[in-house]
Structure formats: structure tokens, C-alpha cells
Amino acid sequence: MREIVVISGKGGTGKTSITAAFAHLASTQGGAMLCDLDVDAPDLHLLLAPDRREEHEFRSGFEAVINPETCVVCGMCFDLCRFDAVQRPSPEDFLGYGVDPLRCEGCKVCVQFCPAKAIDFNEKHCGQWQASNTRFGPLIHAQLFPGSENSGRLVALLKKEARTRAEAQGLSLILCDGAPGIGCPVISSLSGASQAVLVTEPTPSGRHDLERVAELCRHFRIPASVIINKFDLNLGNTQDIEDYCMEQGHAVLGRLPHDEVVVRAMVQARCVTELPATAFSESLRSIWERIVNLEPTAQARPELIQPTPNA
């Protein structure tokens, strides 16, 4: 089973538009199990128009709730909470102590040590996940409720579902759209992946964030290759990023031009590769061919792939 995760460090570099196009191209070559691991702000479904077949609740973690009837207002919970989640009663209101659900980490310390056993510990319903069909094949996706926690656990759950279902349906490829950043959902999305595709742009922040996400991939020993989107915004920076990739042993899969076709496709809920051919979509096709042909053993070696000529 091959598992490709598209991530970027920096948001807005084009991860989702590129993943959707890969999903289209993969569907013409045996298909893939698709998976949107950006559970916080998922967008892949906007391009793939999924037909939802299953919907499940995602329950994870707990939150403390103080019962005002039994609370003896001793303040123990306030003193012990490391997350400043317990709020002291104010002289004007008679509501007693309370827990701010946005700050509560569900650690159970207040529940355990409350001398009056006045704190309930309730499981949290953090979001929903779905199994759907799309014109390019099956999609596993989710929506964490805004403001919720445990995105890493939801990502792990989606990946597990994707693997089981891919196997059952005889699909040998899992294609995942990841989240921005380098924190818990991204780490979770890299776990067990065979390859990371890093999408960057030739700006100081694109470069900076690429370096951090590439370091994360090295940390977890996931082979990572790089796509430079909007390369024509700054050719000097593009060249510098390619030099950096060569030095660090990350294959450069290709360059994509800054092209409004990406937004045009998005507005039509289509992939760029479904629209009439452009320089952007043609470059993307050759990038996909390179990904398909990357030898798993060769991925870790730096010298294998030359940058694409300018689109």
C-alpha cells in the first residue's frame, strides 16, 4: 500500500487544488482512496462534491463540569488546574466555580482531587467524519467542530479507516490532503506515510515553512519531495529553494506558474486538470507522472530528479 500525504507548512500554497488534480489523474490509472486530513478547515470536498454514504460521530477526550449543587466552593480545582480553565466565582454572581470549556484540557486533575466529588467528567463530541463516493473514487473526510481539540486523534482515525477500506476495495494507493503547520494533526498525518509531497511558493514564508516541514519529515524519516507553486512570482527564490532541496536530498518534482486557472477551477468545483489544458495543468500532469514513478528506495537519495523546465 502506498500512502502519499500532501502538506506545505504554510497555508494557501495550493495543497488542496493540487491534491484534487492528483485525485483526478489517479482515477484514470487504477484509482486511489482519497482522504482529507485537514480536519480543522477541510476544503477538498468543495472540489470533489462527495456523495455522503456514511456519517459517524467523533468522540474524543473529556471535559470537566462543576456541579453547583454539590460544590463546596473550596477552590481546590482552581489551585490545581494548570490550564487556567477553572474560573473563580465573582462577588456579583452566585454561580460559584465554573470551567471554561475552551481552556479545559480534560486532564481529570480537578475531578480526581475535588473533596466534594462535585465535578463531572463528560466525554466530548468533537466532530463528525464521513465516508463518501466522489467522481474520482472513495473519500474519507471529517469536520472537527470549530474550536474543538483532538485533531491529531481524528486524523489517526481517518487514516486507519482509509487503510482498511483501501485494502477491502483493492486500492493500492491512498492520497491524502494534509493540514498546514507542523503540529499535532500534521505529525499524525505523516505517521505511516510512504511519502510526503511538500507544496511551497518562492516567498520568504514559503521557504521558511518548507524548511520546517521538511525537517519534520526527516525527523520522522518520511521521504519528502517538493513542488514549487507560483514559481514565476520570484525566480531567484525559486532557484534558491531548488538548491536547498538538492542539498537536503529532497527531489524537486516541478514548478507550477502563478495562474488564475486555479481559482477559476475552484469556482466551478472542478480540478484544474478537468479544464482545457493550460501550462499549469500540463506541468501538474508531468509532476504526477514523476510521483507515480518515484522508486520507493530511491526517494531518500538527492540526485535522482532534475527540476522541470519552466512551464
Add this chain to the structure above:
Amino acid sequence: MIYAIASGKGGTGKTTVTASLAALWDRPVMAVDLDVEEPNLHLFLHPELTGEEPAFMEVPERDPKRCTLCGQCAAFCQYKALSVMGKTLLLFPEMCHGCGGCLLLCPEKALSPGKRELGRIVSGHFRTDHLSSGREEDAGFPDAGFLMGRLRVGEAMSPPLMRQVKARLPQGQSADILIDSPPGVSCPAVNAVMDADVLVLVTEPTPFGLHDFRLAVQAFRSLGKPLGAVINRSDIGGVGIGDASVQDFCRAEGIPVWAQIPYNRAVAEAYSRGEVAASAVPELRAMILALMARMQGAAAASQSASATPGEVQHA
């Protein structure tokens, strides 16, 4: 006053807007980067960095001589950071949230506080005058404060580092604080904006922009703080590339639009060179100044007892 600049979708222009505001702010100001996973503000403000310290989380360390393998700590821990395997107590410090429960619970006092590095807290200052027009009246405050958190690569938890950065914010009204927030709407983003007085949501008129903006409004509105939108690349809907739905959504939801910034390739190119967009592109400067005035107006209105939070005029 604390102003947080946030967005659901990444790459909509949060850092461009924050850097531009910081450069033009007309009162003493501190720019704070709470996007600790991928902090970028320093790449545009070019602050002089004067301090860097590690930030730690308390995690348990064990004394095998005292531990009786009773397993109470492992049974209690909600994060599976401790586990009894055969004749050893195993610790998984990277899973620990630092709640301190196991230390309190251990009947043998076999656990003591150790630490795990979360990342770094970097401080310094930036000069607003060289970033703006150079005219004396625009000189701003030459020694504006700068603060950022930078998560250690491999560390999964950003909120604990963000809390430590926030603990360094100056108290009182000595300076306004501009927070560059992480993208998204889950715990890191909420952590960045929860202590702010005014929220600015940056979005763009595309299907992804609108979808994630809706999520952000859903997540942040319940905080009960004045909230306004900045629509970046605002005109791409009108020329048939993007769509106008973000503007319609703001109107329907009564969310004031504090700035509409038309698409300008010069802004993208200035950004690619690491410049503050409002300094490099004169048309942007007036829009950022107007945005600043609206943000300050919203803060003042929410402070005066008569005003209802969120009730601010449309742009």
C-alpha cells in the same frame, strides 16, 4: 488593547495585513507572532532580535527505587503518557500535557518534575519608521516590541507554548498588541485569539476562502468580541475569477467589512521579496490606515458601556 488577526484558511494574507498594520500603527505597539508552528512575521518586519529562551513543559521523571509499579499514575493519565510494562514504569514524555496529576497522585513520591522543550520564545524590537514612508509624521514609534514563539520541530502541542508567549505580553495599556494567529479554527487558533479585545478575520472571495471563513465566524463569534472582516484580493469575484459570496455572507451575517484589498500582483511580488506590502505599494497604505482606524474604533466602542459588542458600521 489586544488585536488578533486570524483566518480560517491559510494563505489569505494574515501576515501581510499584520506586518502592514504593525508598520503603520499610530500608537506604541508590540507585534506578536502566535503562529508558533510556522511563524513568519519576522520575515517581513525584520526585527532586531535581542532575546531567545527555551520554553518548557513540566513532565514527570521517575525514581525507580521508589516506584512500586502500583500503576495508579498510568490508570489516571488521560494522555497515555505513563504505562507499566512488566517490571518497569515507562514514560512517554511527548504524550504528556503537563497537568501534574501523576505527581500529585503517586503514593510513593516516586515521580518528580522534569521538563520537555516546547520551543523557543524570541523577543526583540522593530523600527516602524524605516518601513513606512520616511516622512516625519509617519515615523511611528521607533522601538516597537516584537515577540514570537517558535515550536520545536517534532513537538506536537502548540497551545502550551502559545500560553507561555502570552504570559510575556506587557500588562496594562502601555502598548497596543497585534497578534498574528495560526490558520484554522481548532484549539491553536482559538488559543491565539481568546484573550484579544478585537478580532480581524482575513479572507478571500473564493469557495475555499468562504468555506473556511464561515467556520472561523462559527468558532470565534461565541467569544463575544468585536469582529470585522478583511477581504483580500476582493475584486477577483468581479472579473469572473473568484466569486462574490464572501461579501454576501458578511452582509447577511452583519459582519462589518473593515477593508477590501483588490488583487495586485505588486503586493504578491513585494511579499516574495520579504517587504511590508503597505510600505512597498502606496495604494495599500491608505487601506491599511483605514483598517487601523476601524479596528481602533471597534475597540473604543466595545469599551464604552453603551456600545454593544460587534455593533460596528459597514465599510
